[in-house]
Amino acid sequence: MLRVGLTGGIGAGKSTVADRLAEHGAVVIDADRIAREVVEPGTDGLAELVAEFGREILAPDGALDRTALAARAFADDAARSRLNAVLHPRIGARTAELMDTAPADAIVVHDVPLLVEGGLAPSYHLVVVVDADEEVRVRRLAETRGMTGDDARARIAAQASTAQRRAAADVWLDNGGDRNVVHRAVDELWNQRLVPFEENVRLRTPRAPAPPEVVPADPTWPEQAARIEPRLRAAAGDRALRIDHIGSTSVPGLPAKDVLDFQIVVRTLDDARAIAEPLGDAGFVLWSGHVVEAESGWGKVVHTGADPVRPVNLHLRPAGSPEWRQAVLFRDWLRDNPGEAATYAEVKYRLADEHAGDTDVAGYAEDKQPWIRAALGRAEDWAARTGWRVDPEDAAIGATDPASS
Template identity: 55%
Template sequence: MLRIGLTGGIGAGKSTVARRLVELGATLVDADVVAREVVEPGSEGLAQVVAEFGSEVLDADGALDRPALGSIVFGDPAALTRLNGILHPLIGRRTMELVERAPEDGVLVQDIPLLVEGTMAPLFALVIVVNAAEDERVRRLVGDRGMSESEARARIGAQATDDARRAAADVWLDNSGSPDQARDEVDRLWRDRLLPFEENVRLGRPGSSRPPRLVEPDASWPVQYERLAARIGHAVGDAALRVDHIGSTAIPGLPAKDVLDIQLTVKELSAVDVALPALRGVGFIDRPGVDRDNPKPADPDPEHWRKRFLTSADPARPVNLHVRAEGSPGARYALLFRDWLRADRRARDEYLTVKRRAAERHAGDSDASRYVEEKEPWFDEALPKAEQWAQNEAWRNPTDGLL
């Protein structure tokens, strides 16, 4: 199952996108529907709310009078906390019941209006944010919901900012245009990304294998890393000592393959076995055949260079996840080379020359393995320079003394 988070500001058209995804075959769990369901007449939730706030929160038919309840809690933080203490566990329990009923070989979309505000993005393998220009959202709210313009703008202003939503978005779906344009965009997303992603996760396949091709630096690489790091950290839990952006995309200004390399440092590699189902749940596939770094001359014992290697199953965002144990030379060198290349322009330029030559020689390869192998001699020769830089700068290995 591929779990997708869907969100967007009021008036952006999130419900329209959700309906189309269901038409295409997704299973939908709507947070607003669940929130209403747990306080339906006769429910445990409604009984608890009445016991806490009194019968004045019921209408003449015995259903929840939402305006009456709102008048009690929204001006009283303590009362709102008590209400949330009743509702949130019930909503969470019901949501998980619905999630567990979803087909294992399908795409599950969870429509959560406050996904960004609730910092829930790391729970999902992919987050779709539906957006529209503010003036268009105001026009819809005034025309479709009968709000005044000032009320519409106030409601928009009370929600997460566009910047916050962009930071959480793996997919930014602009719904400012016509319904047909939005439908076509959703259809392309379903066909080209969501269905292949789900199949890759289910079958344990990496999402992308591309010939080595260098692209210009992308200013969004660090933001993409932050999103992925949050997912990885949440999936691994306390076993994750730290998560770092490594490799060429972590070096500002350096052309690179459009593949994010991430290092997860754990106390012991066996911790990954426990976390594999959760990592698969956020889109990462174990690659057991790639379990060692190339030993460096200073330490030829291959056992010192053991690691676990995972890749993303997302066809649109290649990611390599290198899992290394605390104190291992591989974990240290990944961070040393990154920091040295960030600091030393001459070394960075020299490395870029090597990268470009290797990319040209292996441009026709179906994957990047020979491209990577061709760069290894440069790393071996550059290691003493990196170590000298570390000594001169009093560089400290960030993975030292984590516990």
């Protein structure tokens, strides 16, 4: 099953995208609809609301008068907390029930208006954000809900900002123009990303080997990594002592293969094996059933991302191994030494050209090792000089105080 979080500001046209995904066969779970269902006449939810806020919140026909409820429930923080205590458990239980009854090969789209505000992004394999220019949204709200311009802008301002939604978005859909345009974008998303992503997760299909291709640095690599890290942490739980964005994509300005590398430090390789299934369920598939040997003899377990559009590698290393420390040291040293990073870029481009006809990156990776081994010696000198150090459960600290990504 693939879990997709769908969100967008009021008036952005999120329902247009949800409806199109449903036409393709997605199982759409509408959070707003569930919120209405759990307080319909005759439900325990409505009875508890009446007990909390009085019969004045009921309309003459016995249904919930939402305006009357809002007047009481949003009067202060305590009242809002009482409302949430009634609604949230019921909404959560009903959502989980619908998720559980979806087919094993389903693409489940959870339509959640306040996904960003609620910090729910790590719960999904992908987050899709639907957006439109503010003036377009104001006009739509006037046409569909009869809102005044001031009311519409106030509602927009009360929700997450565009910057906050962009930070959460794996996919950004502009729905400010012709409906056919966003329909085509949804069709492409469905066929090229969601369908193969679901299949890769369900069948635990690792990413196919690919030849090395070094590309110019993408300034959004750290932002993309920041979206993925919470998903890894949610899947790995307490067995992950620390999670770092490592490798060339973690060094600003450094050309790299367009692959996000993460390192998960665990206590033992048994812990790495224990979280193989949760990581697979989260979209990070075990690359091999065997431990990859390391020079020190400690070994590591490798996973790859199942997303066909965003390549990811996970390196799970035990805390006793020297390799996990070297990976963080190498990253932080390159960040603090742009001249060394520039030299490394030249090495990478040269070797990528030499291995352009390869079917995978094994030869390219092996030929980088002499330079990297020598560079690690210089990095150790830098660490001693600057006071850089790192602990399995804490961020690296030193002269530049580099934080864990």
